[in-house]
Amino acid sequence: MHIVTTIAGSDSGGGAGIQADLKTFQELKVFGTSVITALTAQNTLGVSDVLPIEVSFVEKQLKALIEDFSISAVKTGMLFSSEIIQSIARILADVNIPLIVDPVMIAKGGESLLQQEAIVALCSYLLPLATIVTPNIPEAETLTGRKIKTFADIQDAAHTLLQMGVQCVIIKGGHLTDNDYAIDYVFFEDGQSFSMQSSRIATKNTHGTGCTFSAALTAFIGRGFSIKEAIVEAKKYIQLAITYDLSIGNGHGPTNHFAYQKYKESCEVIIHET
Numbered sequence: 001m002h003i004v005t006t007i008a009g010s011d012s013g014g015g016a017g018i019q020a021d022l023k024t025f026q027e028l029k030v031f032g033t034s035v036i037t038a039l040t041a042q043n044t045l046g047v048s049d050v051l052p053i054e055v056s057f058v059e060k061q062l063k064a065l066i067e068d069f070s071i072s073a074v075k076t077g078m079l080f081s082s083e084i085i086q087s088i089a090r091i092l093a094d095v096n097i098p099l100i101v102d103p104v105m106i107a108k109g110g111e112s113l114l115q116q117e118a119i120v121a122l123c124s125y126l127l128p129l130a131t132i133v134t135p136n137i138p139e140a141e142t143l144t145g146r147k148i149k150t151f152a153d154i155q156d157a158a159h160t161l162l163q164m165g166v167q168c169v170i171i172k173g174g175h176l177t178d179n180d181y182a183i184d185y186v187f188f189e190d191g192q193s194f195s196m197q198s199s200r201i202a203t204k205n206t207h208g209t210g211c212t213f214s215a216a217l218t219a220f221i222g223r224g225f226s227i228k229e230a231i232v233e234a235k236k237y238i239q240l241a242i243t244y245d246l247s248i249g250n251g252h253g254p255t256n257h258f259a260y261q262k263y264k265e266s267c268e269v270i271i272h273e274t
């Protein structure tokens with residue numbers, strides 16, 4: 001059994017964070033373990049409060065896992081503070097485990113999930129350890145300090161992130177609303193790149209899409225898929241989870257983790273080598 005770990009915040013509403021990650025791990029047949037960095041009081045309408053976990057206790061959780069398990073992939077989500085980032089980076093630097101960093105900053109409702117001053121720590125301590133980083137467009141803008149409007153801007157941002165030491169950058173186009181497609185752009189340190197295109201689903205139920213995509217990526221990497229295979233399969237997982245969305249709650253509802261196993265053969269993702 002492949003064991004994977006999520007280091008992230010708890011979403012009491014069950015659509016994002018640790019809860020989305022563990023549901024994804026279960027569906028993709030890996031054994032999920034977790035390190036909780038913060039509790040959020042949250043539902044589909046938004047985040048009403050955040051309670052960060054003490055740094056020393058975050059460290060204890062991660063050390064407990066590393067001591068006992070042979071972990072085949074780790075992902076990070078909401079990390080909240082520069083202290084938490086530095087402490088988990090120190091521990092992860094001593095182990096050789098593929099690391100997927102989802103640089104979670106702001107919830108769909110606009111509430112902050114990462115303190116502003118923690119951006120520097122993310123870039124200096126965690127990204128150099130990352131196998132893959134998965135920013136959406138606003139996150140890529142914040143990490144690189146530049147606006148992204150065109151494909152050339154996306155390429156520039158990816159190169160800046162690769163220079164920070166990341167091996168593979170996926171810039172997710174979910175936030176670009178000007179076309180019929182949800183296109184994600186993938187760049188490798190050796191200069192290769194490709195884009196993945198799927199149809200854009202018109203729905204308000206996209207709570208936790210980024211968490212779920214990076215958790216699926218982590219599960220496939222943990223199972224030994226190549227980075228490219230894992231990325232394409234994770235895109236199918238999130239595409240189906242959004243397509244067969246669940247009408248839960250009164251706001252931005254969660255995605256459907258049951259869809260992938262049922263419909264994976266029918267999901268079309270178009271790859272363009274660039």
Ligand SMILES: Nc1ncnc2c1ncn2[C@@H]1O[C@H](COP(=O)(O)OP(=O)(O)O)[C@@H](O)[C@H]1O
Nearest residue numbers: 136172173174175182199200201209210213238
């Ligand atoms: N409406 C949509 N239809 C299809 N795919 C989507 C849609 N919104 C987001 N995605 C996909 O979901 C994944 C997560 O992207 P995104 O929503 O941008 O992340 P985040 O939650 O970090 O903002 C990406 O693969 C993106 O292309």
Ligand SMILES: Cc1ncc(COP(=O)(O)O)c(N)n1
Nearest residue numbers: 009010016017107108207208
């Ligand atoms: C604990 C936690 N982690 C991550 C997200 C981001 O998810 P989204 O961008 O869909 O709000 C969230 N809302 N809560």
